[in-house]
Amino acid sequence: MLQENDPTVSRSATGTGKAGGQPGGADAASARPSGPLTGAEAGGTTAATAVTGRQSRFQKLFRSEQTLFLLFILPNLVLFTTFSFWPLFFNVYLSLTSWNFLTPTRDFIGLDNYRYLFGNNEFWTVMRTTLIYTIGAVGGAVSLGLLSALLLNQKLKFRTPVRAMIFAPTLLSGVAISIVWFYIFDPRVGLLREMLGWIGVGSPPWLRDPQWALVSVIIVYVWKNLGFAAVIYLAGLQGIPKDLYEAAKVDGANAFQRFFAVTWPQLGSIHFFVMVTSILGTLQSFDIIRTLTAGGPVNATTNLIYYTYQQSFINNNAGRGASAAMVLFAVMLAVTVIQYRISERRTHYA
């Protein structure tokens, strides 16, 4: 069917229609000069078709821009459809069924799974844990990241290696990092017990106490991820025009005033990016919790993603797992939509 797609016709149609829509008008500008060229090529191959038959017909097909476009995007598109878009719909369906992975058929039970979730104290505890974990982890990582960035923005020696140093843990396996911290948290032989001992404080029961366990996983998340916020804030700080500081200084602003009058507002979009990325990252935070606490003790560190995993793959309750996953998806979508709305408003008023 694509053979009939005369390149000359399709080009003129798309050339006028789509050119303006592309970001960067250069797209259109460059597309046109190459147009006649493709035409010449196509003409050449058509003439040659008579001689070399099959091969040149294949070449013509292949040279046609639209065929090539399809060939280029096909693998990605097929994979996305199979492993992202379709599963989302499939997940919606699964959340309306009851299935233990073994029976040949899934029972359609309507909204029962959702009724179970929302009418269940356990689920609300999970939501509360997720909220506390997100606030603690995002707040910690973002504020410490900003402070580190402010420090590393000073003209101090060794700041580049220190920047690398604090960024390194973001790249390391969450499982490995959590195992190391499990050792550090050990209430008998752990490093933290020793260090708290230096200042005369006894070691809290860390992972054995429900409340301390939540603090522990937050500490590990913050330690692992503050470097990400720091690196991005640092890039943002270096992009603030120096003359703004100069002007503020001429007006007699001290360091704190300069921070709140210049630095903070100038970081506007960066704050936003860091916050949203971190919130989405915390909501997907599975490896730390699975390794350090396995959601315990007594579900105290079970966040939404761990709950989803638990329902699906430990309790083998596909329907409930799927419905919890839908709640997770809804929360993440809400964060993304709010981000989009706010950033849109920003650009309007800017």
Next chain:
Amino acid sequence: MPSRNPLAAARTGYRAWADRQRHLGIAASAPTGPSASPAGDDISHPKPSLLSRLPFDRLLGYALMLILTAVMIVPLYWMVSGAFKEYAEIRAIPPVWIPQAWQNPFGPDALGFGNFVEAWNAAPFGRFYINTIIITLAGTSGELINGCLCAYAFAFLRFPFKTVIFVIILMALMIPGEVTTLPNYISIGSTLRSITSNLLGVEVSGINTYWGIFLPAVSTAYGTFLIRQAFLGLPREVLEAARLEGAGHLRLLWDMVIPMARPVLITYALISAVAHWNAYLWPLVVTRTQEMRPLTVGISYLFDTEGNTNYGVVMAATCFVVLPLILVFIWAQKFIIDGIASGATKG
């Protein structure tokens, strides 16, 4: 880089562009580079201000930097040193800071690799490495190929409703892998099994296979977006010149576009490789046997069994996972950090 390219006009164009880039590069990096530091210093810390007149501030800065470094490095030191501690040293109170094995570097068991040997024998780490490497290579190259092809199509080829298709691909960014874990597990497991047994008479399943682990992670919306941005920033004149000389699209992509966008591609490849190396949830769910587990899943099972009884061995196993990444990071930190920072500030 396009030295094999016989297209003289394009090559000259490329050189001119590269020169200009170099100029721009110098100009662009000037505010942070050493060349401009006197000027920058003047503005941010003018001589009469307290900030630079008193060494106190500078000392405070260094002290804070030291604390920050200590907080970040001590846990990693604890991991490496723990891997060299003997059982008695692990259980010692107060804890041992420098393992016995390091204190006498020329002693009989100077190296103290006992924990590493024990860890290596406690679980098939050789196999875990092979699995992780296969998954990382397949996943990263898949993402790169998909990203480059897709980005080229969206940046340079014309197609009706191209923007709409692009937005559809970007929508995949909103569907995190955590949400699709369960349906994907069912799709490549029981669904695929029943489809293939009905159609072909053989049962095919992705559970506990390499392709089952990496295939769902091979498509890339983020990569398409990032690489497309890089491609759109390339000099049009050069590519046009090459087109006029009769270069086909594949040739253009391979000989011109990819070499010119190399920094972005390297950064993206590194970030993608790190993600595949560390992947946990999906491999945990989809692997069934010890022989198919990657390092992350392997150590988590080792940790579940050895747990808090034998930290030395567990720390050694942790080193197996972490050290290759630390080495890669030391080698490529500039690419990774700059790539992430510029992605955020430009995007």
